[in-house]
Amino acid sequence: MSSTIKVTVLGAAGGIGQPLSLLLKLNPYITELSLYDVVNIPGIAADLNHIDTNVKINSFIRDNNEPKGTNTQLINALKGSDFIIIPAGIPRKPGMTRGDLFNINASICNELATFIAIHSPNSFILVISNPVNSTIPIFREILNNYGVFNPLKLFGVTALDNVRSNTFISNLIDNSLPKDFNVPVVGGHSGHSIVPLFSQLDKSYKILDDNNIYDALIHRVQYGGDEIVEAKNGNGSSTLSMAYASNKFFNIIINGYLNLDNNNNNNNNCQISSYIYLDDSINGMKELKTGLMEILKGTKLEIPKYLAIPMNFDINGIKNVDYKWIDKMNEKEKELFVIAVGFINQNVEKGLNFVYK
Ligand SMILES: NC(=O)C1=CN([C@@H]2O[C@H](COP(=O)(O)OP(=O)(O)OC[C@H]3O[C@@H](n4cnc5c(N)ncnc54)[C@H](O)[C@@H]3O)[C@@H](O)[C@H]2O)C=CC1
């Protein structure tokens, strides 16, 4: 482990990129923050640079005069990064699904993954760009084709589904606060592929005995993104809550990476899910796949290649995946999970077709 920590944000001038960069500028464990975008980044870096925390800011903007395929600024931004966080890409407008973002964002991810594979292959890579269910397969294939894919270090950021679940259930229960909850969420990050596991909270809650309330709660988590897209009315999707959620996810990873004390009451430090490639080398994967086989028995569905699942982290990335949630799912969650796998498998195929078309 290096005694310094360099974090690079690609797409740092955007709606998520700016507040996320602010939160990272406040992080006591980061030594250098490298901000890259294709627009507006010098002013944002100058602004952040007036903050009196120790994180050193460097900024990089694409030079459009460089020939296609070269990008010195991106290379300099990436060099020596321990962590790369990627909110580059277009957001939704009302009436769009995340799938509608695919064509543009797949091309952006393709470019960024290629530069990372060549210039910073050992970094942790946290991808926010939608549709996550398909952009992670693009990243994985490109890294793999360069011979540098590390299954312990590539993450689709789905933490907002956990954040929303904690908030929405707390809204329904008198005298409870979001921090009282840590709802595991599995599946993917889009509509019916999102499966919140409210049955797996430490205690059971009466409201979940009411089917109408329970179904509405699940639906609100699955389609929470739409609430924001509609409220913003053409001006983008979640940015502030997503900056918070990705920073929460980053903090949980860094706690594992630095082996910090996980034993406090702040639910920022608990287990969280991320959308990953289900590589057989990961601790707990054999048990996870055995459980998945059992759930999918009798359906025509293949075991997904990618899934958001709860996991723990250490200096190498994923320490182990949790598989105990499979046996603990209630009947409703099992049904939702089977539906989710159907969508995820299609979304993964779309990402693979993009790379190999
Ligand atoms: N994973 C999740 O839970 C969530 C994902 N998202 C996704 O995050 C992405 C970003 O959202 P916003 O920040 O709201 O969008 P935005 O449009 O405000 O910002 C995107 C930024 O990416 C930059 N960019 C575009 N092409 C680039 C390239 N080739 N290299 C580097 N930067 C590039 C743009 O200049 C812009 O500054 C969207 O795809 C959105 O759907 C949004 C919310 C939650």
Ligand SMILES: O=C([O-])CC(=O)C(=O)O
């Ligand atoms: O809804 C969107 O397009 C952005 C997103 O992923 C979310 O808010 O969960």
